[in-house]
Amino acid sequence: MRGGPTFDREKVSFNLARLRKGGEVFEIVVDPDAAIAFKETGSGNLKDVFRAEEIFSDAKKGLIASPDRLTSVLGCNDFDGASKKIIDEGEIQLTAEHREKVRTAKLRKLVVKIHRNAIDPKTGNPHPEKRIELAMDEAKVKIDEFRTVEQQLDEVVKKLQPILPLRFEIAKLTVRIPSQYAAKMYGEIERMAKIVKDSWLNDGSWEAQVELPAGLKLDFSDMLNGATHGGATIEEKKE
Secondary structure: OOOOOOOOOOOOOOOOOEEEEOOOOEEEEEOHHHHHHHHHOOOOOOOOEEEOOOOEHHHHHOOOOOHHHHHHHHHHOOHHHHHHHHHHOEEEOOEEEEHHHHHHHHHHHHHHHHHHHOOOOOOOEEEEEEEHHHHHHHOOOOOOOOOOOOHHHHHHHHHHHEEEEEEOOOOEEEEEHHHHHHHHHHHHHHHOEEEEEEOOOOOOOOOEEEEEHHHHHHHHHHHHHHHOOOOOOOEEEOO
């Protein structure tokens, strides 16, 4: 194996990627965030993932895996090929501290995603983030640190709905921007909404049909009115 980053086995709490296969154990020492991202997406720079450029049979004891066993079980013994198989097919072993850090970050992303994309059917407005957090706690939502936010969203919403009425809805709006603001507003609107169709009007103003999560309507309206000093007009298309 090539030389790589060194670590003190007496001081470091390891985050490992571990694969048990063919009666063997193969481990690599990883950066936990990079390893989770690589496993979730299947892409990225593998060199960002590992902390020590060795494949171990027992990392904590410093035991290096036999190249012959790597070839026999994994079909290769080069570090890049073998480590990719270990991450793809194995499990990422996180310290308790890092496991909690990842879960907390993903829970936060889920709260924000629900706040921005769902509304309270009774009011037509998004639920406050704090209310969503409390409902997730009441529903005893468990966050999986190894699955993406998108992969967990549907099941989280199902658990929340008996406690917190939710409806995911796309708002369809027509916005008209006065000529003096039109050029600079295109990018701001595109950042928050999907521009379906747009045109320049005879008076120099710009009109666009846009779609965005219903939960973002108020933020979108506030952004437009603030940037145009109240000069923008917004009309909602009702189905």
